[in-house]
Amino acid sequence: MERYGAPVDRAAVSRIAHGELTLYNPLSDADLDELRKIATEQTAELWLSARTPRGWTPSKPDDYPEPIARFEPKLDVVVQLRTTNGTVHTVLLKDHDNPEPRKISVDLDPTTLLLVKR
Secondary structure, three states, X not given: OEEOOEEOOOOOOEEEEEOOXXXXXXXOHHHHHHHXXXXXXXXXXXXXXXXXXXXXXXXXXXXXXXXXXXXXXXXXXXXXXXXXXXXXXXXXXXXXXXXXXXXXXXXEOOOOOOEEEO
């Protein structure tokens, strides 16, 4: 399978097309740049999600797993969801250029998908 004429890794690849924009999963740097451009033009915020290894926690403040590490310089905010005993905790890993992101005291109720104050 090819993407823009270059071979794609063996990972599952999916395609999203909207108008003249075609994106592939996994996302490329060019794809992210194009999405950011569109969001800026539309005065909108861009939200993305990524899977990280189960149980992963940062070993230092600027530690990010793949695929986030590759895109981190282009990301303004990074929020991690961690599960503990059926509760989903939100952890702010990056908050714009703040070297020490603040603690978030909000959890996600997995049953209702509502945010709950800790």
